Amino acid sequence: MKNRLDLIYEAASRLFINKGFARTQVRDIAREIGLSTGMIYQYFSGKKDILSFILKEAVNPGFFDHERQFPVTSGASGIFDHxxxxxxxxxxxxxxxxxxxxxxxxxxxxxxxxxxxxxxxxxxxxxxxxxxxxxxxxxxxxxxxxxxxxxxxxxxxxxxxxxxxxxxxxxxxxxxxxxxxxxxxxxxxxxxxxxxxxxxxxxxxxxxxxxxxxxxxxxxxxxx
CATH class of the missing domain: 1.10.357.10 (Tetracycline Repressor, domain 2)
Known part of the structure; x- marks a missing residue:
């Protein structure tokens, strides 16, 4: 699981930087790392949650090493509050x-x-x-x-x-x-x-x- 999160982190980061958040779709991230779009949705409820995950991990390394429920849904869990x-x-x-x-x-x-x-x-x-x-x-x-x-x-x-x-x-x-x-x-x-x-x-x-x-x-x- 950690390896897949690392792959999602790297692929989504590069896409959000080079293509832009608005123009990047979840299927683009999946294509970059050879996963199905459905597999990405097993980890994150949507693109906004992936962005929040990247920003959180970037300033708080190891954040996603902790056990948590998937898919990550920021509104329900509150993990990205503030x-x-x-x-x-x-x-x-x-x-x-x-x-x-x-x-x-x-x-x-x-x-x-x-x-x-x-x-x-x-x-x-x-x-x-x-x-x-x-x-x-x-x-x-x-x-x-x-x-x-x-x-x-x-x-x-x-x-x-x-x-x-x-x-x-x-x-x-x-x-x-x-x-x-x-x-x-x-x-x-x-x-x-x-x-x-x-x-x-x-x-x-x-x-x-x-x-x-x-x-x-x-x-x-x-x-x-």
Whole structure:
């Protein structure tokens, strides 16, 4: 059962990201993994429950390891009640943790450590972030929150860049805004897009390898 849930999670995630929630049908998910549509309905009552399952599992790994009754029906079980609030709380905790070293001017916190943590902020919740990005019409409240969250994350990275420049740990650049933009886009590419929605995806690359490549590029580009 766990293996089938994993297959549904992966197939539905990619379809919701690349095709969109509105245009994806349960039969599309079934076709992707070689199951009958009826088999999918043995696990979930509908497409909305699959989306909720993905978002819940993305911010609460292991959620579906627990025993539960199938098919999952959110309205009856209440397992997805307050899901949007849970997602926001998870993202806020992520951002608060990343903010910690700004309070002490990044003392004993190297550029490499900052980039590593920034990568994790993006990569750990790649699926939920990409689904929100690609399905704004279906998730308007989350999309509105996510836009603000991204702006705050960008501002945090830029503050770190400014600090490292002052400490001569980051090479001098003409415009820290655009440099930060390049850093965040690189982190997002290797942390999210390369595995899910790049023109040519690398589905076999592990998050660890993607992180290694990304940090190597950024450190060679910017470390003083």
């Amino acid at each position: 899901l949007e609030e849970e997602i926001k709380a998870t993202f806020e905790k992520n951002q608060q943790d990343f903010d910690t070293h700004l309070k002490d001017q990044a003392a004993d916190y190297s550029l490499e450590e900052m980039l590593s943590d920034a990568f994790d902020v993006i990569a750990n919740y790649a699926v939920s972030c990409l689904i929100i990005e690609h399905n704004e019409a279906d998730l308007p409240e989350l999309a509105h929150y996510y836009r603000d969250y991204r702006k705050r994350f960008f501002a945090q990275v830029q503050q770190y860049v400014d600090l490292y420049i002052e400490k001569n740990e980051f090479r001098k650049v003409e415009n820290t805004f655009y440099t930060t933009r390049a850093i965040v886009e690189s982190l997002a590419w290797w942390g999210m897009h390369v595995r899910y929605d790049a023109f040519e995806t690398e589905t076999d690359i592990s998050p660890e390898k993607a992180k290694e490549v990304c940090l190597d590029l950024l450190l060679h580009a910017y470390q003083a």
